[in-house]
Structures are given as structure tokens and as C-alpha cells.
Amino acid sequence: MRTTLLSIFFVAQVIFACAQQTEGIFPVEQLGNTIYSGVFTGNGLLGTMTYRKSNHAIRIDIGRTDVYDHRKNSETALFDKARLPIGHFEWSFMDTIQQAVGRMDYRNAEAEATVIVGGKPIVFRTITFAHRDIIYIELSGDLSTFEQSGVLQWVSEQAKSPRVNFAHAKKPDQYPPNPPAHTGKQGDVQFHHQPLLAGGGYSVAWKRVSRGDKPAYLVSVAYDTVGSDHLANAVTNVRTFPWRTLDEELQQHRLWWQKYYAKSSINIPDPVIQQFYHMQLYKLASATGDGRPAMDLQGPWTANTPWPAYWHNLNIQLAYSPTFTANHLEISKSLIQMIDRNVDNLIRNVPAPYQYNSAAIGRSSAPDMVSPVYVARGKDGRAWDDGKREVGNLTWMLHSYYQYYRYSMDSSVYDRLFPLLKRSVNYYLHLLDEDEQGRYHIVEKTYSPEYGKGYAYDTNYDLAILRWGLQALIALDDERPGRDPLYERWKDVRANLRDYPQDEDGFMIAKDVPYAESHRHYSHLMMIYPFYDVHWEQSENRDLIVRSMQHWQSKDAYLQGYSFTGAASMYAMMGDGDKALQSLQTLLKHYVKPNTLYAETGPVIETPLAAMTSIQELCLQYWNETARIFPAMPKTWRDVSFHDLLTDGAFLVSAERKEGKTTHVVVKSQYDGVLRLQTGIWEGDVRIHGKGKLLERDGEEVLLQLVKGDVATITRDTDGLADKYHNIGPRGHVLSELSP
Incomplete structure (x- = not known):
């Protein structure tokens, strides 16, 4: 049964990847009741995971990567210094969830979970801002079912090592619990405050706002190992977030991710x-x-x-x-x-x-x-x-x-x-x-x-x-x-x-x-x-x-x-x-x-x-000591390219392969250095143009000496590109600059 389900998943992935690849959308066709079939966001510190809790509830887990206990006993680090779970928001419905699907817009770093309840869709949209330690949760769709029967609830996790839940794990003789947590409200901001036995603690703060007719929530998590500033910090993060100019914040968030993906x-x-x-x-x-x-x-x-x-x-x-x-x-x-x-x-x-x-x-x-x-x-x-x-x-x-x-x-x-x-x-x-x-x-x-x-x-x-x-x-x-x-x-x-x-x-x-x-x-x-x-x-x-x-x-x-x-x-x-x-x-x-x-x-x-x-x-x-271009191409991969991959010596390398043959390789030097390169160009004479020095050439392999800022382009003569440029001379000759 497991193999069959996995096979179905794999086929579904093919279909949806083909349909949605250019859109930057990754679908999860059925939200399950674990994190492994949920949709997620993150900014390197905070994150969310949305999935089913039951047939009547959706949960959005809230995570922060540095929330660790910090007791002093190194012999039981998996308990005394363990990563601690935080908790989740839960939306419960009187009616049964008929369907729940998800999608991650990885280009814009957003996630959506669409839930059908009473025949009506509700969409849970989550964003963890790249430039702020704020999580944004927005609801849309037919909200009548939600407003009439949906209940928002914060559900905290106990501040203990999750390893205690596993029978096979050797447990310490002494593992006193962390102090009890408490929830409260400061003005329009609600919070969950968890002190730790070793000092400090973590706090979750959240606030309901409105975006047009859509209810939304701002969430933040703060943590420290001494004192109790984490509560004040979490509340301040939520209060000071400029949600009235949300579109500008979203633009900054998307711009951050665009620059990230553009690197290679x-x-x-x-x-x-x-x-x-x-x-x-x-x-x-x-x-x-x-x-x-x-x-x-x-x-x-x-x-x-x-x-x-x-x-x-x-x-x-x-x-x-x-x-x-x-x-x-x-x-x-x-x-x-x-x-x-x-x-x-x-x-x-x-x-x-x-x-x-x-x-x-x-x-x-x-x-x-x-x-x-x-x-x-x-x-x-x-x-x-x-x-x-x-x-x-x-x-x-x-x-x-x-x-x-x-x-x-x-x-x-x-x-x-x-x-x-x-x-x-x-x-x-x-x-x-x-x-x-x-x-x-x-x-x-x-x-x-x-x-x-x-x-x-x-x-x-x-x-x-x-x-x-x-x-x-x-x-x-x-x-x-x-x-x-x-x-x-x-x-x-x-x-x-x-x-x-x-x-x-x-x-x-x-x-x-x-x-x-x-x-x-x-x-x-x-x-x-x-x-x-x-x-x-x-x-x-x-x-x-x-x-x-x-x-x-x-x-x-x-x-x-x-x-x-x-x-x-x-x-x-x-x-x-x-x-x-x-x-x-x-x-x-x-x-x-x-x-x-x-x-x-x-x-x-x-x-x-x-x-x-x-x-x-x-x-x-x-x-x-050698870089290799397209060294292990599957036979079915006839057309492949990559842009600005990085290699030893801080060289940026780009290359293209068409109909099973490498057409050109471009090397950009970010520092002075030497790069030995197996170009993957086997047919036709190798031609090199740009700036730099050719130290050796042996068939498809070249040894280039480049200074910072140099760009060398390697082609095969049969593609016609080399005729547009000055080709390099004998061994050791400085490459010509590119011609118009």
C-alpha cells in the first residue's frame, strides 16, 4: 500500500511540476496530519508549517530555530540542552473538513492551504518575512463558515525535550520540568510566555488585524537565555510592524527572495x-x-x-x-x-x-x-x-x-x-x-x-x-x-x-x-x-x-x-x-x-x-584540482544549462548543453587565480575569447589564469560563435578582449 501511494505521489508530482514549474508553485495535493505533508515558510529564524490537525481542525505550527534549553549538564545534552517545541495555532470547525490542499509559491516565499468546509473554501495564507522577524497569517475565501463556527486557539507545547517521548531513549535520572508557562494580553496583543529553569525563556506574541475584509494575524517569537526581555521583544515586534503599508512590506520580502534566486x-x-x-x-x-x-x-x-x-x-x-x-x-x-x-x-x-x-x-x-x-x-x-x-x-x-x-x-x-x-x-x-x-x-x-x-x-x-x-x-x-x-x-x-x-x-x-x-x-x-x-x-x-x-x-x-x-x-x-x-x-x-x-x-x-x-x-x-563541466549527464538530459555556479577559487561558471553537446562555458573570476577546466567540448576545435591567459590546452581541458574581473568564454568552433571573437594565440598568450 505504501509503495502504491508513493508511486501515485510521484506521478502526481510529474503532472503538477510540468504544469506549474514556470509559476514557481510546488503543490501538496493532500494536506495530511504531519509536517511532512504540510506547506511551510521560513526566514532562517522563524517559520510556519500548515497542515491538518484532524478532520475538524487546521494547525499552523510556529517555530524558531534557536529555542534550545540550556542547562549545564553536558552528559545529557539531548535532554538538558535540547531543541524545544513552541506550539501552534489551531482553527477548529464544527463541520468536517471535506478537502485540504496546499501550495508553496517558493519564488515569492508564501504558502497557502485551502480547506473546504461545508462546501465552501477557506484559504490560509502564511508569510514569514525575509527582512523582519514577523509571521503573517491571512484568511480569505468564503469566511461565513469560519466566522460562525471557526475558533482560533493558541496551543502551546510543553517545554521539554521531545526525546522523553521515545521509549528507547536513555533518560537522565534527574530531569526537573521547566516552570509553567502562562498566556495573557497586553492591550491588543496576546502572548504566550515560557520561562526556562536555566534562565531566560521564549515568548510568542500575536495580534489580529484586518486587510480589507480579510482577517489576518501578526505573529512573532522572541527568545533569550537570561532575563525576560523576550516577552517585551515579541510584543514590540508585533506592535511596531507597519501592517497598514503591508504591500510595501510584501514588496521588500519578494525583492529579497528575487535577489536570492538570481545568484545562480x-x-x-x-x-x-x-x-x-x-x-x-x-x-x-x-x-x-x-x-x-x-x-x-x-x-x-x-x-x-x-x-x-x-x-x-x-x-x-x-x-x-x-x-x-x-x-x-x-x-x-x-x-x-x-x-x-x-x-x-x-x-x-x-x-x-x-x-x-x-x-x-x-x-x-x-x-x-x-x-x-x-x-x-x-x-x-x-x-x-x-x-x-x-x-x-x-x-x-x-x-x-x-x-x-x-x-x-x-x-x-x-x-x-x-x-x-x-x-x-x-x-x-x-x-x-x-x-x-x-x-x-x-x-x-x-x-x-x-x-x-x-x-x-x-x-x-x-x-x-x-x-x-x-x-x-x-x-x-x-x-x-x-x-x-x-x-x-x-x-x-x-x-x-x-x-x-x-x-x-x-x-x-x-x-x-x-x-x-x-x-x-x-x-x-x-x-x-x-x-x-x-x-x-x-x-x-x-x-x-x-x-x-x-x-x-x-x-x-x-x-x-x-x-x-x-x-x-x-x-x-x-x-x-x-x-x-x-x-x-x-x-x-x-x-x-x-x-x-x-x-x-x-x-x-x-x-x-x-x-x-x-x-x-x-x-x-x-x-x-579540476572543475568538470557536465561530467555526468543522464542520456535523457539533452538540453541543460546552469548559470553562475561557484567553484574552488571563487570562480563563477556558466555553461549550456544543447542536443547532448556542450556549446559554451563562461568563467568569471572574482579573485586572481588559476582554474583547470574540463570543458566537456569534445567536437570541433576549442576556442577561448575574453580576458585572461591560457597556460595549457589539451583537447577539451584548459588551464586558465585570470585576474579579478576577467571573463573567459569557451566555445567549439562548429557552433559559429567563435568567429565573432578574437581567438587566443599560442600557449601563454594573453586573451584578446571581446570584440563587438
């Missing part, structure tokens, strides 16, 4: 994948942004969950993975800001003997990133939780920080990244020794995430992360004059680190631990992706890559959504667009929810966003 685009001939990609762009800016809290597993859209925290062994890395290529570093910035704020806690997360030069983070944490890792030389770790034995999480997270630096080329980012990456790698260096063959290996057991028997020596998770961290430190040090005292040590360990454990089936979990049971996480394959230490251009490793992937995917009992995004990205690296697309289609058919959210017991935001990355990698990849 991908255009593909698959309406479902195209619409899905747009929805992830919408979701990113709805969930976070510059100066906003970093994305946890939920964004602004909360539901009952055992995961009320940040997860650092895959989730946060995947959630931010599409922001770099999408040219939305302002979204990436919220992660960078969270890391920068908490460096001292990251240092304190390692055992005391290593804190002088090391840093780490365990599996999960609150926004303070307090999450100890206990692995130390000579310490028996069998009694520890698995999350406290994951050594590599911070280094992997800094892979995102490294991308943020390389895609922005901001020297101030370098200055913050380098010492922290050095600390995270130093933690590994404390745990290394040489074996009989002179190869470095990790002398204590660590944990390979998600694998039942993953507590072992020399996990591939750690070896892949360490190799990447060492290579990144070497590359960063090469950018600056002088040498770090550890530079030669990094090179030595990188060159002489123990090989990745493997057997006849491919890469193992760890030394002496084969991949023998289903495993949703690709922690044992990270040398393939995302680090590309073992990659398709190494012909000697192709069979190993194929065997490893096939063996991983063959044990499918516990595969989940991100198992298929990982596979899609690996197939894209192999140049197999058809298999990559097949993996994405499996994800959409069987795992992604009707409104493109995703769940594993509770909401987890990362998987659809990781799929967005996989879509990007069909069109543009960067690894092994």
Missing part, C-alpha cells in the same frame, strides 16, 4: 528533479542564513523527534553541502559562525592532556558544540557511548569550512580555519604510531559511525578523514610564505599512513572488520566521496570503487535516504549520469515526503539537501 540557477529537462531542486533552494534560505542559527536537524519546522540537537557525523555536513556550488555562501556562513563562536568548547571536547593543541566534537550537541570525545592513548573505551569515540567529526565538519574558504578566497576565513584544522588533525597525531612496516596507524580503537561493529582499529572513516585533513593543511600552508613547524610531519604521515583496509568485496569498515551487514552511512567509503582520495581517474582503482559500491548497496535492509544521495554522488564522480539519476529517483519515490521534507523517526533536514548537491554534481564537479 540550474535548468534541466526533468520537471520533477527541477522542481525538487528549486524547493531545496527555498528550504535553505527558509532554514538559515548569515547571522542566523546554524541548521540543526529540523530547521524552523519541529515535530516529535528523538533527535532534538545538532548531529556532527554526517547530518550537518550534508545539510550545508549544496551551499557552496549554489553560490550561496551567505547560507554557509551560519555554520562557520557557529564554529567560530565555540572554538573554546571544541578544545575542551578532547581529553585534558591534548587540550593544549587539539580539538574535536562528538556525535551530537546543542548550539554550544559541547560534545566530548574520550579517545586517548592507553584508555579502554568499551564503556563509552559510541558518539564519544568518534574522533573525526570535527575534521570532516572543517571540510565544509575549507570549502567556504576556497569558494570565497577570503583571507580572514583562512586565518580562522588554519589553526582549528591544525588542532583537529593534531588530535589524530596524538593517537598514531608506526607499525612494523613503518606505516602510521591509529593505536586506539575509534568508532565508524552507524555500523554496529564499528568500534575498531584503523576505521576507514578515520583514515579517509585524516588523509583529507593532512592534505588540506599542506595545501593551506603552501598558500602562505614560510613553513609551519608541523609541515614536514604532515607530509610524512600523509605519505606513510596505513592503506585503507579492503578485502575481495572492496573497502572494509576497519582493520579486521569487513562490511558484512547493511549500513546506511557511507562512512567506510568517504575516500571515494566526498574526499575523492580514491577516484575514477585512477584507472587502477576503478574495479575497487565498483566492487565497494555494489557490495554496499547490495545489503539494502537498512539503507536510508542519504544512502542514495551518497550513491548518486559516487556515480556522478564515475561519469555515470544514468545510475546517478536512478539513485535520485529512488530517493524521491521512496523516501522524500510530499513537501520534500525527510524523516527517520523524526525530521532530519540533511538528506534532501544532499540530493541537491548530487544534482549539482551532474552538472559541475570540482575535485583533483
